[in-house]
Amino acid sequence: MIREDKHLLYTPELTGHEQLQNIIENKTTFTLNNCEFSLYETHKKTEDVKLKFNDLTFTAMLRGKKHMKLENKSEYFDYFPGETVLVSPGETMVIDFPEADETPSQCIALSFSPDFVEESLHYLNTKLMKVDESTCWRISSEEFYLFNSLPLASATNNLMRIAMEDNMNKDIMADLALKELLVRLMQTQAGKLIENDYKTLKTSNRLAFIIDYIKNNLHQKLSIEHLAKLAFVSKSNFFKLFKYELGTSPNEYILQQRIKRAKELLKENQSIKEVAFATGFSDTNHLIKTFKTFEGITPKNYQRNLFSEYKIVS
Numbered sequence: 285m286i287r288e289d290k291h292l293l294y295t296p297e298l299t300g301h302e303q304l305q306n307i308i309e310n311k312t313t314f315t316l317n318n319c320e321f322s323l324y325e326t327h328k329k330t331e332d333v334k335l336k337f338n339d340l341t342f343t344a345m346l347r348g349k350k351h352m353k354l355e356n357k358s359e360y361f362d363y364f365p366g367e368t369v370l371v372s373p374g375e376t377m378v379i380d381f382p383e384a385d386e387t388p389s390q391c392i393a394l395s396f397s398p399d400f401v402e403e404s405l406h407y408l409n410t411k412l413m414k415v416d417e418s419t420c421w422r423i424s425s426e427e428f429y430l431f432n433s434l435p436l437a438s439a440t441n442n443l444m445r446i447a448m449e450d451n452m453n454k455d456i457m458a459d460l461a462l463k464e465l466l467v468r469l470m471q472t473q474a475g476k477l478i479e480n481d482y483k484t485l486k487t488s489n490r491l492a493f494i495i496d497y498i499k500n501n502l503h504q505k506l507s508i509e510h511l512a513k514l515a516f517v518s519k520s521n522f523f524k525l526f527k528y529e530l531g532t533s534p535n536e537y538i539l540q541q542r543i544k545r546a547k548e549l550l551k552e553n554q555s556i557k558e559v560a561f562a563t564g565f566s567d568t569n570h571l572i573k574t575f576k577t578f579e580g581i582t583p584k585n586y587q588r589n590l591f592s593e594y595k596i597v598s
Contacts, residue, residue, distance in 0.1 A: 290366030291437035317455035318400035321447040348389030427473040471531035
């Protein structure tokens, strides 16, 4: 089952069997000025396939399933569409394809030029410095397994489109798209780190402190002015803090957290009125309207569907 917080990528047509060079990790490469973009397909169930990348490589699943690990770094895990794995220079992926006979796997691998990455990070850290002095723009080798956020998925799709089209200006367009992808990747990593560790980071990181405060006070009115004062920054810098770190505005983040909490309470079979009160909405109509905007369904129907699935499973 696809998790609600994973965003799928565009899936190109599979290569016809008569055109395949290999049925295991068949590789189609599109070379760009500052990266190598490759599309991999596997059409046969197999085990212990090893791929090693010399440069920082962004990989993302498009279809099918892999069971894999990063050699000397992680245990085995399942790798599905909607997920990204970042491979550090010199690391080796060890991959099984348990379902490729019935469902071929398809993924992308994008290897960055080291100079391009270094220059991009230098520019960001000198021209677009973060509000929180304790943090900087950096790519984490530890936050390597990610669920695609919507901005990350959109940036990836844009780069895929540019790489695969026939356009004499594609290198210029690809460089701009690569910079966006790097920023979205770092924001997704930062978001995962903050979400997972905000309780332990809140004493040393002002964004983690604010995240902790928001999560503990969703039932109350949360004004940006008050939150900015708690973070000891101006209102304009408070917006930058969220935009640079998480790629979203504080207002949007607060709404996301209210809806996330509302879904948890709906799973506990609380009434719409109780949920609206507990998540800081002015009334049930406000909750219903906002919930439908985010989820495409009313809270009542969301709850009804949950319990219908539960009965089927039971």
